[in-house]
Structure formats: C-alpha cells, structure tokens
Amino acid sequence: MSDPVTALSNAVAEGPVRVAETGPHGMITLRGDLSSDAVAAAVQSATGVAVPEVRRLSSAGDRSILWMSPDEAMILVPRAEVAQIVTALTQALGTAHALVADMSDARARFRLTGEDAHLREVMVRLAPVDMDRFETGEIRRTRLAQIPVALWMPEPGAIELICFRSVAKYAFDVLTVAASSARVFAE
Amino acid sequence: MLILTCPYCGVTSEETEFHGGGEAHLKREGPGSDDQAFEGYLFHRENPYGVHFERWRHVYGCGKWFHAARDTQTLEVFGTYSAQVTTPPEDLLAVIRDKRPGWQWRDLA
Known part of the structure; x- marks a missing residue:
C-alpha cells in the first residue's frame, strides 16, 4: 500500500x-449519542480513552478524543492503529445506533x-x-x-x-x- | 451584531459563526391542506419591529439547528432554545413579557 x-x-x-x-495522523469519526452509556463503554473499551465532556478533549498516552458536537467525536490515534481501532470500536458498539469511519485523509x-x-x-x-x-x-x-x-x-x-x-x-x-x-x- | 449562545454546545459567539434560518415555528401544510393554508405556509411571514422568533444554525461549530428569540429593533437576544419544540418555552416568554410589555408575535403575547 x-x-x-x-x-x-x-x-x-x-x-x-x-x-x-x-x-500523517489517524483520525476516526464517531457519530452516535455521546451521552449514552453504551457508546461511552464501547469507546472506553476500544480506545482506552474516556468520552470527553462537552467541548473538552480527553487523552490517554498518544490517543485523544475531541468532542465535536452532541453526537460526534473525533478520535485521534497514531496512523498505524487506525484499522485496528475502527474494527474494535465497531464491534464494541454492537447494535448501538452509531457509525465509525476512518477519516484520516x-x-x-x-x-x-x-x-x-x-x-x-x-x-x-x-x-x-x-x-x-x-x-x-x-x-x-x-x-x-x-x-x-x-x-x-x-x-x-x-x-x-x-x-x-x-x-x-x-x-x-x-x-x-x-x-x-x-x-x-x-x- | 448579534451575540448568540448555542444551546447544544454552549458556545457564545457572534453571528458570523452561525447562519440564520428564517422564521421559527412554521407549521408545514402539505397534501390535503387547502390552497390558502399552503400559500400561507410558503409565503406569509412575520416582519415585526420588535420581538421575533427565528431559527439559527451553528454552522461553523457543532452544526446544530436551534431557536432564538430576539428584538429586531434593538438586536437584544432574549434567549436561545432547543429546536425540538413547536412553541417557545414558558420561562423565555416570561422574560420577554417582563422586558417588552404588550408585545405580540402571531398568537403569542
């Protein structure tokens, strides 16, 4: 590639x-209700970073999550980890009403x-x-x-x-x- | 210049970060309505010199639509509120009654 x-x-x-x-950075867009417990738990388990408060960012190591709107978050990770995190997060979200997309480019x-x-x-x-x-x-x-x-x-x-x-x-x-x-x- | 506060993300900013969306609380008249109601829905708008209710979008920010109550004469913003309502909240109406006695907008007063 x-x-x-x-x-x-x-x-x-x-x-x-x-x-x-x-x-180049890894940027993953998450659409979904950020105030819901299901989304928060999935994000925590897949990225190791907590869902940020309104208009804040949360970080852990070289990963960060930006609060973009009540139903959108931007997950910043090293480029090499993008594919793995997209897969893990999609699985962790399960049937929750949410969407994960690699928007790095x-x-x-x-x-x-x-x-x-x-x-x-x-x-x-x-x-x-x-x-x-x-x-x-x-x-x-x-x-x-x-x-x-x-x-x-x-x-x-x-x-x-x-x-x-x-x-x-x-x-x-x-x-x-x-x-x-x-x-x-x-x- | 208007200073608006987005009720979804809490940002207070001047109007160039937002985009106006016209009059608030329009009721759609679709199939089955008579011609007069449809004409009113399409074309008839309030044009007040005073208290007015509008839709705004936080276009450069969180992207959400919301409602704003303001005075077209003084540009005072009485408040902003959720887009998911069909009438202004009662506490906001109380504020407007207090500041502009005798105001009227459609059937609100």
Whole structure:
C-alpha cells in the first residue's frame, strides 16, 4: 500500500509564532449519542480513552478524543492503529445506533507554537473566539477567516488545529500571515 | 451584531459563526391542506419591529439547528432554545413579557 501524504507535505512557516503542518495522523469519526452509556463503554473499551465532556478533549498516552458536537467525536490515534481501532470500536458498539469511519485523509492538522500571549493574539486575528478565556483542554469548533476549523490547546504555548484537507493551503496561508507580525496588544 | 449562545454546545459567539434560518415555528401544510393554508405556509411571514422568533444554525461549530428569540429593533437576544419544540418555552416568554410589555408575535403575547 502506498504511504499516506499530508496536504502540504508538512510545510513550516517560521516566525514569532511557528506554523507547521503535522501528520500523517489517524483520525476516526464517531457519530452516535455521546451521552449514552453504551457508546461511552464501547469507546472506553476500544480506545482506552474516556468520552470527553462537552467541548473538552480527553487523552490517554498518544490517543485523544475531541468532542465535536452532541453526537460526534473525533478520535485521534497514531496512523498505524487506525484499522485496528475502527474494527474494535465497531464491534464494541454492537447494535448501538452509531457509525465509525476512518477519516484520516479528510483533514489537515496544524500545530502553532510560540509565546502563549502572542499565540492567542494570532488566533484572535482570525477567529471569533474569546482567547483570553480559552483553556487548556478545551476544544472549539469555529470560523478561521472563511473556513470551519476545530482548535484546542494541548498545553500553554501550543495550539493544535484541524480543517478540511481541501482548504489546507488557505488555512496555512492565513495562519502564516497572521503569525508573521508582532504583538499589538500588551498585557 | 448579534451575540448568540448555542444551546447544544454552549458556545457564545457572534453571528458570523452561525447562519440564520428564517422564521421559527412554521407549521408545514402539505397534501390535503387547502390552497390558502399552503400559500400561507410558503409565503406569509412575520416582519415585526420588535420581538421575533427565528431559527439559527451553528454552522461553523457543532452544526446544530436551534431557536432564538430576539428584538429586531434593538438586536437584544432574549434567549436561545432547543429546536425540538413547536412553541417557545414558558420561562423565555416570561422574560420577554417582563422586558417588552404588550408585545405580540402571531398568537403569542
């Protein structure tokens, strides 16, 4: 089988805030009622990660689960584990009303790193999010300039962001422009 | 600019993260209804200068439809509520009665 290729060949833009495309990652979409016990138990047994609270992400080792909507979760795993987890999760869900799909090639993922305050200002330039109150471990689906994205902060000084693969170039370009200039607002 | 709170994911954001879906609580008139009812369902809409009920979708976020009650004159948002209802919740109506005495929207007041 041919090797997976990311949308922008892991392009990097150095600057006050560094923008880098990362990957290839494994991304599995789960549709189903995330508040149901059956779905929660299946996810826990198949991935070893708990179903996250509303608008949060949960992690265990190199696996994470993002809360995308009341009936959608994004499961992030190493690419090599995708097939095995899709099979295990589908079996664990059994007759529960749910759907599991390998969406690894559908999205591009970026990592922004830099001084925490500067990083938040870069996001404020592009998205209608109150970044002053944005917490580590929170996930936000929103608008990045003209495209839908999901973003979260794995730790202070870093933002992870996913968008559809077809608009990866647009996302990289607007992030690079926003990240290239100095901070405007002081503490 | 409107500041809306999605009742499904709890995000509060400005209106560009959402998409308006027109008037709320329309009753579909399908096969078997008379022409006048069908015409009303297709074309007749409220156009209030004041309290209004609308459908909105959290299009850049969780993707869910919901309802919003707002004032078209002041752009004040009285509240948002679930899409799975056919009339606004009573506690929201109480808030509107308190803030806009004498308001009317269809047969609600």
